[in-house]
Each structure stands twice: as structure tokens, then as C-alpha cells.
Amino acid sequence: MGALMFQGTGSDVGKSVLVAGICRALTNRGLRVRPFKPQNMSNNAAVTADGGEIGRAQATQAMACRTPATVDMNPVLLKPQGDRSSQLVVRGRVRGTLGSANWREGRAGLLDEVLASYRCLAADADIVVVEGAGSPAEVNLRSGDIANMGFARAANVPVVLIGDIDRGGVIASIVGTHAVIDRQDAAMIRGFLINKFRGDPALFADGMTAIEQHTGWCDFGIVPWVRAARRLPSEDAVILERSAARAAERLVIACPITPRIANFDDLDPLRLEPGVELVMVPPGEPIPDAAMIVLPGSKATRADMAFLRAEGWEVDILAHVRKGRPVLGLCGGYQMLGRRISDAEGIEGPPGEIAGLGLLDIETVIGGDKVLREVSGEALGARFQGYEIHMGQTTGPDAERPLTRLSDGRGEGAMRADGLVAGSYIHGLLGDAAQRAAWLARIGAAGSGVDHDADIHAALDEIAEALEASLDIDAMIAIAQSAA
Structure with a gap:
């Protein structure tokens, strides 16, 4: 068994799509793969075969693995219902409401449940592909974290950091993440990749070298802009504003x-x-x-x-x-x-x-x-x-x-x-x-x-093919297995 976690320099850098594509690529190689997201915040949810609810993205990632979705794939789901409150769903079931006043106390003890779900998945998989939430650079949220480095260190899962070049400033975002997180967290990150690149990747070769020199992290590759990603279900309402044409x-x-x-x-x-x-x-x-x-x-x-x-x-x-x-x-x-x-x-x-x-x-x-x-x-x-x-x-x-x-x-x-x-x-x-x-x-x-489902599966195969061509997936598998 092995595991690899994908974290991002920020929200909406493409973590969910990349994890789905990696899941499909590894599944197409004949591996038993399971997706996992310790904590998600989304009002797009799906019902699982075992009668609970999880984030929509994890249900899509389960499709990528060609396996039924289960509540263990997303043990903590926060569903915003006001500017300062969210419904708390733990292992598929509602467990109350969390607000800004009781957030830190409310998530106390959830790490144990997150780890229990992770172990359930890991016991039935060759590799677990884990998706982080937000960014590990949000150091103000590090205490009690279960979504990013808090989970990675507790479960000893190595991390790949994703940077989004489409939004600009990708060198600063990756190097800046290295600068602000503590040394033990930085040591969990084994490499980085660049997402949503348009044009010839060779033009960014010097940029990749600069990131390596400043961080010491391994370069796993540059992912091109993959149009098939638009055909996957989205769980982030940000995309709705962009599709209003x-x-x-x-x-x-x-x-x-x-x-x-x-x-x-x-x-x-x-x-x-x-x-x-x-x-x-x-x-x-x-x-x-x-x-x-x-x-x-x-x-x-x-x-x-x-x-x-x-x-x-x-x-x-x-x-x-x-x-x-x-x-x-x-x-x-x-x-x-x-x-x-x-x-x-x-x-x-x-x-x-x-x-x-x-x-x-x-x-x-x-x-x-x-x-x-x-x-x-x-x-x-x-x-x-x-x-x-x-x-x-x-x-x-x-x-x-x-x-x-x-x-x-x-x-x-x-x-x-x-x-x-x-x-x-x-x-x-x-x-x-x-x-x-x-x-x-x-x-x-x-x-x-x-x-519609057939179209999603076709899109997943297209994304997986693009990732196989642009990333060093063999190196990622080796890192995942070394931590087993």
C-alpha cells in the first residue's frame, strides 16, 4: 500500500481535477486506487452506496477509480449555509453546525475519525490518492489542521504541491509556500508540478529550475491546459461566474x-x-x-x-x-x-x-x-x-x-x-x-x-492521457510506495 497527497498553493488551482486524472491514470495501469479528501467544504454533495453523503468531487474521483463512492472517501464535509456557519457532516451523517465561534472546538477530535477513514481505504488499495483543501500556506489555520499538513504528518503521507500558472505569480506562490510553512511541514513536500500551462512548456524551463533552487523540491512536470476538465462536475461555485456567457x-x-x-x-x-x-x-x-x-x-x-x-x-x-x-x-x-x-x-x-x-x-x-x-x-x-x-x-x-x-x-x-x-x-x-x-x-x-456518465468517463480518460504525457507518474508512484 502507498499514498500520495496533492496540495495546492491556493484554492481553485485544479487539485480536484488533477486527483481525478491521477486516479484514472493509476487505475488504467491496473492498480487498486482509492480517492481521499480529509476535509471538504462544498454544497455540491453526492449520496454514496453506503447511504451517506460526500463532496461531489470525491464521487467523481471514485468514478475515476471505477469503484463505488463511500463515506470514508470524504470523512469531514462542511456545507456552508451562512456567511459564518456550516453544517458539519462526519462520515456521511450530519453532526451539527459549526460557526466562527465554535470552529476550533468543533473540529477537535475529528482527526481521529479522518485517520480511521483513511485506514479503511488504505486496507483495500494499492495506492490512496489524497486531495488537500485550500493551501498549506494558510499558516493562521495550521493549529488543529486536518485538511493539509495536519493530516499528512499524522498519516505520514508525502505531498506534491500544485501551482496554477494561469493565475500568474506561480514561482512566487510555490517559493512563498516554502518560505512560510515550518520546516517539518516543508519536509513532507517531495515535489511540485505546474498546472494549466498554455503554450510550449520549454518556455518555462528556467522557471522550474528557479523553483527547484529555492525550495529543493523535485520537479514532477508541467500539465497543459486540458479542455476535457470542463466536462467534469464542479463543486466550486466560482466556476459559475465564469460560465455566465x-x-x-x-x-x-x-x-x-x-x-x-x-x-x-x-x-x-x-x-x-x-x-x-x-x-x-x-x-x-x-x-x-x-x-x-x-x-x-x-x-x-x-x-x-x-x-x-x-x-x-x-x-x-x-x-x-x-x-x-x-x-x-x-x-x-x-x-x-x-x-x-x-x-x-x-x-x-x-x-x-x-x-x-x-x-x-x-x-x-x-x-x-x-x-x-x-x-x-x-x-x-x-x-x-x-x-x-x-x-x-x-x-x-x-x-x-x-x-x-x-x-x-x-x-x-x-x-x-x-x-x-x-x-x-x-x-x-x-x-x-x-x-x-x-x-x-x-x-x-x-x-x-x-x-452523461459515459461523457465523464471519456473526459477522465483524456485527462489521464494528458497527465501520463506531461508528468513523471512513475516517480510519484515510487514516492508513494516509499512511505508505505
């Missing part, structure tokens, strides 16, 4: 970006369709004239409903429906379509309630046990597979007209009598090509028939 001469499907948007990867399959353009609408802009509006999930539905109203998007959505155009709400977006959302227990923020859009005759009460389950069934005459991950019960006359029929015979979701407005708790609903085509037919577009 609109292409001409396509039917527009619009999705407003709220502050606590969650599981927005539900919309990724729409990007496979040549006849439509998915437009992610950032704050400050009106919802454009669209063939269809999709309201995605939310980690704080009442707060996002208030934001949607303050942005004027409620007016846009109601006008859209008056034009006879469809709206689909998923999870939190489904709840927003109703008459009222109540949270007397203060699960998603201060206790209270808020009026919804009133487009469905339903009401939602936040509370009870969190629903975590994989499901399959039929909607609009087409099959689907997906999962539920939500807290709350939604009832009302329109819920007696369910959108989906699950395989166990239960009705789920709701639909207005005229069929124009519909909602569901099912994530992944649009992933199935036939199901997606049924929704596109409602707006006069033809489905491509492309299988």
Missing part, C-alpha cells in the same frame, strides 16, 4: 446563481446538448428571455428565496410563466416554487418562514431526519436514476400530482395542473439522456442522446 442562436435555459446554490452539477448534462445554451445568471443581471428556467438546490433555501426576491428575479420568473414557458425546481428550487417555506427549528439559519413564489400549491417544513438515498423511476414517460439529499417535508394539492414515480411505486415531486411548473427532490434527474430529451421536447429542442 451566452451563445446566440440556441434555445436558452436559464438558472439564477444564488449565494447558497447547491448541487448545481444537476445542470451539467444540459451542456451536452447542442440545441440549447445553459445560461448561469449572476447577481445583478436579469434573467434573460429563456425557453425554460431551472431553479437548482440550495443549502439555505429561505435565505436564497429572499435573495432571489431582492434581485428582482421573482418578477422575471413570474413573467416567464405568464408567457406559457416552463419552470423546473430541483430540491431547494422545488421548495421555492411553493407558497411557503417554514423552518421553526432554525436548521438552515434563524428560525422563521418565508413566502415562496406561489407557482405550486405546496408548502415545505424544514426539519426531521435528512433524506439520503439513491433512487430510480420514471418522469415524463422516461426513466431516470438519481439521488435524494434534503431535509424537509413538502405537502399540498400539487404534490398529489407527482412529477416522478419511483421504482417502489411512490409518487415524488409535484406538478401544476397545466404542467407548466414542476418540482422534484431528485438530483441527477437530467443525467439520463432519455429523461433530458423529454424535458427538451417541452421547449421544442431535440436531445442529443449523449450519456
Whole structure:
């Protein structure tokens, strides 16, 4: 058994994609590989085969390893639900809320659980590929750290540091990391690589030499800009702001970006369709004239409903429906379509309630046990597979007209009598090509028939091929095995 950890000089340097690509490259070599992220912060989550939830990126990395996702792959998940608070999920289950006031105390003891999960994975793997979070250079967070060097040293896992040349200053970011972390942490880093390089890597040869001379770390290579990375599900809402451009001469499907948007990867399959353009609408802009509006999930539905109203998007959505155009709400977006959302227990923020859009005759009460389950069934005459991950019960006359029929015979979701407005708790609903085509037919577009999972696997193979060509993976494997 061996292990290797990938940390970054900052957030959004490409750690998740690189780990997924390394996982696929090693799996393609015939190794038993398992992904691992000690601590993640994301509102894009996936349900595991063992009935828990983990970060979306780790579920994708499990796909890269061609193995079912388990809760041990991401034992600590923080799901932001306010500017200063996050839901704490440990080994797949909710364990309360952490805020700025109780953060240090709340994570006390979590390292033992992180190490237990890591050992479970390591016992069944030739190599564990570990992803850090944020950056080890955030020395103000070093005390009690379980996400980066705190884990690496506790588990004795060697580290590769990733620098992102696309954002500029990559030499300073890597050399600066070496300068600010303590010597024992620096000793855990065995080498570095450069990510997102455009052009001829030979042009940066002197830069690689400079980094080696200042740090003493090994050069593992330069990864080119890999377009296939865009086809992997993202867990970071930063990418939504970058994808808000609109292409001409396509039917527009619009999705407003709220502050606590969650599981927005539900919309990724729409990007496979040549006849439509998915437009992610950032704050400050009106919802454009669209063939269809999709309201995605939310980690704080009442707060996002208030934001949607303050942005004027409620007016846009109601006008859209008056034009006879469809709206689909998923999870939190489904709840927003109703008459009222109540949270007397203060699960998603201060206790209270808020009026919804009133487009469905339903009401939602936040509370009870969190629903975590994989499901399959039929909607609009087409099959689907997906999962539920939500807290709350939604009832009302329109819920007696369910959108989906699950395989166990239960009705789920709701639909207005005229069929124009519909909602569901099912994530992944649009992933199935036939199901997606049924929704596109409602707006006069033809489905491509492309299988979303198959496209992800193809993208993973493309990324793995690029990494095999640009990195010294043999040297990385040797380092990983030397620490076993």
C-alpha cells in the first residue's frame, strides 16, 4: 500500500481535477486506487452506496477509480449555509453546525475519525490518492489542521504541491509556500508540478529550475491546459461566474446563481446538448428571455428565496410563466416554487418562514431526519436514476400530482395542473439522456442522446492521457510506495 497527497498553493488551482486524472491514470495501469479528501467544504454533495453523503468531487474521483463512492472517501464535509456557519457532516451523517465561534472546538477530535477513514481505504488499495483543501500556506489555520499538513504528518503521507500558472505569480506562490510553512511541514513536500500551462512548456524551463533552487523540491512536470476538465462536475461555485456567457442562436435555459446554490452539477448534462445554451445568471443581471428556467438546490433555501426576491428575479420568473414557458425546481428550487417555506427549528439559519413564489400549491417544513438515498423511476414517460439529499417535508394539492414515480411505486415531486411548473427532490434527474430529451421536447429542442456518465468517463480518460504525457507518474508512484 502507498499514498500520495496533492496540495495546492491556493484554492481553485485544479487539485480536484488533477486527483481525478491521477486516479484514472493509476487505475488504467491496473492498480487498486482509492480517492481521499480529509476535509471538504462544498454544497455540491453526492449520496454514496453506503447511504451517506460526500463532496461531489470525491464521487467523481471514485468514478475515476471505477469503484463505488463511500463515506470514508470524504470523512469531514462542511456545507456552508451562512456567511459564518456550516453544517458539519462526519462520515456521511450530519453532526451539527459549526460557526466562527465554535470552529476550533468543533473540529477537535475529528482527526481521529479522518485517520480511521483513511485506514479503511488504505486496507483495500494499492495506492490512496489524497486531495488537500485550500493551501498549506494558510499558516493562521495550521493549529488543529486536518485538511493539509495536519493530516499528512499524522498519516505520514508525502505531498506534491500544485501551482496554477494561469493565475500568474506561480514561482512566487510555490517559493512563498516554502518560505512560510515550518520546516517539518516543508519536509513532507517531495515535489511540485505546474498546472494549466498554455503554450510550449520549454518556455518555462528556467522557471522550474528557479523553483527547484529555492525550495529543493523535485520537479514532477508541467500539465497543459486540458479542455476535457470542463466536462467534469464542479463543486466550486466560482466556476459559475465564469460560465455566465451566452451563445446566440440556441434555445436558452436559464438558472439564477444564488449565494447558497447547491448541487448545481444537476445542470451539467444540459451542456451536452447542442440545441440549447445553459445560461448561469449572476447577481445583478436579469434573467434573460429563456425557453425554460431551472431553479437548482440550495443549502439555505429561505435565505436564497429572499435573495432571489431582492434581485428582482421573482418578477422575471413570474413573467416567464405568464408567457406559457416552463419552470423546473430541483430540491431547494422545488421548495421555492411553493407558497411557503417554514423552518421553526432554525436548521438552515434563524428560525422563521418565508413566502415562496406561489407557482405550486405546496408548502415545505424544514426539519426531521435528512433524506439520503439513491433512487430510480420514471418522469415524463422516461426513466431516470438519481439521488435524494434534503431535509424537509413538502405537502399540498400539487404534490398529489407527482412529477416522478419511483421504482417502489411512490409518487415524488409535484406538478401544476397545466404542467407548466414542476418540482422534484431528485438530483441527477437530467443525467439520463432519455429523461433530458423529454424535458427538451417541452421547449421544442431535440436531445442529443449523449450519456452523461459515459461523457465523464471519456473526459477522465483524456485527462489521464494528458497527465501520463506531461508528468513523471512513475516517480510519484515510487514516492508513494516509499512511505508505505
